[in-house]
Structures are given as C-alpha cells and as structure tokens.
Amino acid sequence: METVIGLEIHAQLKTETKLFCGCRADSAGPPNSRTCPVCLGMPGALPVLNKRAVELAIRAALAFHCEIHPRSSFARKNYFYPDLPKGYQISQYDEPLASGGWLELGERRIGLRRLHLEEDAAKLVHQGGRSLIDFNRAGVPLIEIVTEPEVRSPREARELLQAVRRTLRYIGVSNCDMEKGELRCDANISLRCGDRAGTRTEIKNLNSFRALEEALAFEEARQRALLLAGREVEQQTLDWDEASGRAVPIRGKEEAEDYRYFPEPDLPPLLISSDWLEEVKRGLPELPEERRRRWRAEYGLPEYDIEVLTEEREIADYFEAAVRLFPHPKEVSNWMMTELLRLAKEGELRLKPADFAQILRLVEEGKLNRSAGKELLEECYRTGKGPEELLQERDLLQISDAGELSAVVSAVLAENPQAAADYKGGKEQALSFLLGQVMRKTKGKADPKLARALLLEGLGPNRT
C-alpha cells in the first residue's frame, strides 16, 4: 500500500491593505475596526484589486517555478456561512494566476498544480455559548497553493509545508506566522494498492506543522486498518481535533460542497504584462535551495549547519556578512549556532556583523579566550555597545603576558601545596584543579594554554 497525499496551502500575503479595499490588513486593532462597505459585503460596494497583492503572488509563483498566465480571472465561490458577508468569496477558479511548478525537497521534487489569489473570510470567535464575528480578517489577501498528490508520507507533508514557509518568508511574500493563522493547510490522503487508486479523505484547517503530520499519520493508519480488514474507505471531509488526537468527520460524500463557481462580474480579467513580470523577477532574491547549493560548494560546511543557517534569510545574510569580514566559515557558523542564535531566540539579530566578526578575530588572535569572547558577545548583544568600547570598560582582554601570569601561577602554587603534592605524586586531575584556581584568580582572563604551561613549569616533573 502506498500513501498518496496532496496539500492545499493558504498563506496570507504581506500587504498593507486588503485585497479589494483600502482597509488595513493587520491583526492589530480591536475587532471590526478594519472594515468598510467593501469587506463587509454591503450592497453596491465594488472591489478594486490591490496591485501589491498581485505582485507578491507573482513573486511566490516565480519562486515555485510556476507558469504565470498573462491573463487570469476572478470567480465567486458561493457558500452560506456567517464568516462570509457577501455570501461568496472572491477567488480564482478556471483561470488561476499560475499553474504547474514544483518545490524542492532534498532530492525530491513535488509538483504543484496551481497557485491563485483569493480573499480570506472573517474570523468566528466562539465564547460562552455565543459566536462572535470579527471582520478584520475578511478580505485579507491570500494565495492558495495546490500540490499534486505526490507527497508520500505525513513526515514529507510536514517538510513540504516547512519548505513553503521558508521560501515565502525568504522572498518577503508572507510572514507565515502559523499562530496568527497566516499559514494554514488542508490535506487530502488516500492509500493506493498496486495500480488501484484509493478513496480520498480530506482533513481541514491544519494550522501547525505538528497538527499536519499527526492528522495525516492518524488518517493513514485508520485507512490502512480499514483496507486490511477488507472494508472500504468512505469519501469524507474531516476536522482534526488536536485535543483528542482524532480526525472527526464533518461531511460525507452526499453533503460535499457545491460552490457553484461563476465569473466575478465586478472585476476585469487580471492582465500581467511581460515587462511587469520581468521587473518582479529582477527583484527576487536568491532562493533558499539555491543558497544551500551555493553554500555547499563555497563554504564546505556540514549539512546541518547549512540547514540551520539558511532557514531564515536574515540569518543567512548575517552569516555571509560575517564571513566576508572573518573568513573562517566553520568558526562563524559555530559561534552563530551556539551563541548568537541562542541570544536572538526571542528577537532579532541585534549585534552588527562587523562587531560579531571583530569578537571572533580577538579570540582568533588570542587576545580573548573563548569564554571571555562569549561573555563579550553577550554584553555587546544586551547593551548594544561595540566590542571596543566594552573591552575598555570591562577589562576582559586575555592575560597572555607570561610575566603577569607567572606571578598568579606562583601564588596559586604557594596557596595550594596539597594539590601540588598530589600532582607530583601522579594525580593528573590535580592539575585541572590548579588551572581552575588560576582562572578564578584572573576572573577567567588567563590564556588557558599559557597558564597550563606555566603551571607545569612551576610544578616540575611528576612521578609518571
């Protein structure tokens, strides 16, 4: 039995205003404060297409290698629900903005069927037995990306959605904040036996990577068990209930939606000139997959480092800026992954690449030991001050002057005769203890290599 999965992915476009009116397209502001007659569906109000939204959709289509159609059109998708004041959603149907294309997933390519523009519905808030409607989200621009049913496992579905998110964030098309519902996904799944296609079920509104993978794993197991027992899979639409970890049927085949699409009479066809297309293409940055390929060839970093550092464009740009100033890719990568990304977890990368590179250079040149380097980095990050300024303030520079350090070493040996005797008697670990004392006395500033050499010199030969 082979698993066959296809995804329908919705991503909110990063525009200032909504798709067909001038209302702000943000989630801030009190409920129903971003509304006007157009997005409230008042009679006689006419939609005007947001050019920026089209441009962002074209960007996405280019990044996914789709064919962009010079002419596409809008259609009304009719259904009756409180979140839809017009009684229909403006979407694209038989003439989408783009079709075909693919997404790279390691060695695999997952085909795309189409990419189109549509408006979001309002948000229903259920509380205390009542349902409230917030129209701030009504009319916010979305792209819908429909994949071919070429995904082969729940795990792969998750990776695909992660790749979509990475790319859309890279090219500035969407923030894809899943907690805010800016990236959502419906998934369909069936099990094929030999050349006999299985019956599909569809799982709606998956709004986290985990929910997507878990819901598909649940449904895969359920269908397999049915088929192994000689029973049929019923065509159904399911809702994922995260709390119970079960997919619950919401509609059967008989109740399948019939949207009665028809052309949107209030909007002219969407025409995209080749000049505009070229202009958008020129503005497209290097895509994550291209960047990964280039980094493999250019920097010789382990695959894990490449994956972590190219996940976000800002981080990847930072890495490259730092490597230009301090051309040791692995060292930059280590410091970024262990120190900088830890500090930046909740915010942006506040430290300038030039300051970061300078700290690494100070460590490389032996002027700072590693732990002092880490301390300085953290201080720079927290205070926003440059390394030079802080070094003067904090007196962090490594003691690598033999004269200065020998005095400390002599003092430590004099104060710890027992440890010195232990070492001479063959107890190697006594040396670590003494080294620790030297570091303590110098507040961690001693050059550890030099301190060790001086200790050995002061101790003389041990019994081993």
Ligand SMILES: [Zn+2]
């Ligand atoms: Zn509006």
